[in-house]
Amino acid sequence: MVMAAEEEKSIQDVLSLPILLADRALKSAQEAESFKPENSELARQVTELSQLLRSAARLTTTSPAVYDRPIRRVSLDVTKALDRALTLARKCRHKKTNVLHHVLSITTAADFKKVSALLDSSLADTKWVLSIFNQDTDNWSINLSLPPIATTDPILAWVWPYIAAVHMGRAEAANELAILAQGNDRNKKIIVEENGIPPLLKMLKESGNLDAQNAAASALCNLADDPGRVRMIMDASGVQVVARALPEAPMRVQVTLVNLVARMVEMDADVKEEFGKENVTRPLVALLGMDVDLEEFKEANSRRTVNSLHLIVQINKEMVKKGVHGLGSGKSFEGSRHHSHRKDKEREMESPEVKLRLKVSCATALWKLAKGSLSNSRKITETKALLVLAKIIEKEPVELKMNCLMVVMELAAVAESNNDLKRAAFNPSSTAAKVVLDQLLRVINEDTSPPLVTPAIKAIGCLASMFPAKEKRVVQSLVAQLSNRNLDVAAEAAKALGKFVCDDNYNRKEHSQAIIEFNGVPKLMNLLRSNNRGPLHLHEIVLFCNLAINAGNSKALEQARVLSVLEGAARHVVTQHPDLRELFAKAIHQLTIYQAGIHTHGEV
Structure with missing residues (x-):
């Protein structure tokens, strides 16, 4: 006090x-x-x-x-x-x-x-x-002796000189603060209490020295692993400083800055929205797609093409102002040729490892920004992000591919609860939606790694209401995953299929017939009998209920004795999930009409 x-x-x-x-x-x-x-x-x-x-x-x-x-x-x-x-x-x-x-x-x-x-x-x-404050400007060093005031808290003897040196623009001091803050919560607490955040932000904002910028960004990144500290960075105008430094920074600094964005966004929802207001999504998409050629993509609808080109022009104008080469047109604007040439030269000089790290970090940041945020998801999809993501998913290394799949999954999850975004971003008639869908299905059909397949399945499930009845290849791919050796992946497929046949899906009857046609019922029964995931198997049971409601007269359901399965599971499931009572009642009633007399009360 x-x-x-x-x-x-x-x-x-x-x-x-x-x-x-x-x-x-x-x-x-x-x-x-x-x-x-x-x-x-x-x-x-x-x-x-x-x-x-x-x-x-x-x-x-x-x-x-x-x-x-x-x-x-x-x-x-x-x-x-x-x-x-x-x-x-x-x-x-x-x-x-x-x-x-x-x-x-x-x-x-x-x-x-x-x-x-x-x-x-x-x-x-x-x-x-x-x-x-009396340091030699040419030969910087600090007095690491322990003054009497710091005997009860020796870390002050380090923190004070380092912060003072950061005020004087010393990159070495910012680097020392980054090291102090690495994995030590008490050190982080003291650095923040001793007002270490403002000079680090000032160094990041004003220093033209690559080492100084990178050291300041690293220190801030190490501090930003706690909601309270993240909020303090935001309150010190850190969101604006980071967002404005990102486009102009050298590529090595950009890696650290993007990691800082991802950390801050994950810690605080308000910070996530603030970064969105600063349009940080656009430079992130631009950096993610720095080597992606989008010339091969042409919109089928000419009016949509005109609108897209207009949007590309706007994005590129903003990128020119911020120093990032724009995405989409494949051509440099006259006013930005010199700047783009300089950035291209700088990019060519960087190692492939640094470029890959930057792309991985950008995908991670976009994934965190999109998660649960309608405004950020809309901003991301308004760029050429979906095309960029699709191209990366097609050919890039596993870690980058996985992070891009996570971006698509989070965008789809937000779109699932917002019809406007769903129609705008994932309209099946648009080129972007088509290429993304093709890549999601390719991952589901060809990849075997659960970290890759799972987000692809989740994304497809979130977009279930967008697929027409004739789009059977999607259902076929998901049904095939019901036999996946990884039971979590199989359960995710059952959950996704449940969204194709639920009451909210207009084409639920046609999708139900497709599931049965592709031999989904016996596969679902085999999954239901597995005990590795516990006794409930909620997603499989719900899928069976909806299949019964939409296709109760199916011979496949009768042969699998689904009526007995549902009657046996009803009491246990409804006890834990009372909201499913009506669904079970409808399913059992529908099956009873077509399978009268078959009541053996089978066990799940």
Whole structure:
């Protein structure tokens, strides 16, 4: 509380009190009539301390932006020591010749020793603080000695000099803060408490030095693993600084900045929306698609082509302003040729490893930005992102492919609950939707890795209402996954198929017939009998219910004794999921009509 109150004062006001106390203590010590040797030593210490305090005051006056946090902290202890010295010196102004003098002198002698020790500590602290700001500009190093004020918390002896050096633009200091913040929550807490975030953001914003920018971004990235710290970065205008630095930064710095975006977005929903408002999605898409050739894609509808080209022009204009080569047209605009040429040259000089890391990071950031956010998902799909994602899923390495599948999955998940986005982004007649769908199906049909297949299945399931009745290849691919050796993938396929045949899907009857046609019922029964995932098998049971409602007269359902399965599972499932009571009732009723007399109450 005391420190908070002190921070509201200017640094000159903070230093004025100990300077005034030093002058008064010096005068009282010089006027002392008793304990003259002790007061003489006290005067010497106070004089030296007064000179140091005045040096600090001059420093803060000539350099208004100086990092004053350690000066404020030290001044509190200095003020207390000088106040003790003043009180003690005043007691010695008059001689004492009575008996009481002998008693008092014993106490006073002990007090002189205590005050002298306090003044020595204050001198050491003040000298140490001033040494922070008197660094050689050519040969930077910090004084890692431990001042008295930091004995109870030694990390301050590192954090203060590093933050002060960051204020002075030292990339080495930002790098040291990044190392301190790596995996140590207490260090992170102290860096933030000691106002380390603003100078790091300033370095990121204003420094033209690649090492300085990268070090600042790394330090911020290491700090941004806690919602409270992320909110503090946002409150210090960190979202705006990062979003504006991203397009112009060198590629190695961009990797760190994009990782910072992904971390911050994952920690705080408000931060996610703030990044969206800053249009960070567009440079991310541009960087993700830096090597993707989109010339082969042509819109079938001429009006849609015109609208897309207009959108591409707008995107490229924004990218030119921010320093990122635009996506979509395959041609440079006249005003951006020089800048694009420079960026292309810079890109060519980077190693393939750095380019791949940047793309992986961009995909991760887009995935986090899209998750649960309608506004961000809309912004992403308004670019050529779906085409870029489709091309990457087709031919890029596994990690990048997986992250791009996660982007598509999150976009589809948001679109599932918003018909406008679903129609705009995933209209089956659009080129973007077609190529994305083709790649999702290719992954489902050809890949065997669950981390790749699972998001593809989830995306297809979210878009179930968009597929016409004649689009049987989608259902066929999902039915095939019911036999996947990985039971989690098989269950995900059952869940996705459930969205094709649920009451909300207009083509549910046709999709149900397709599932039965592709031998889905026996595969579903085999999956239902597996006990590896526990006894409930909710998605499989729900799928059977909807198949029964939509195609109750199917011989396949009768042969599989689905009526008995549902009757056996009904009580257990409905007990845990009361909202499914009506679904079970409808399914059992429908099957009963076509399978009268078959009631064996089979076990699941």
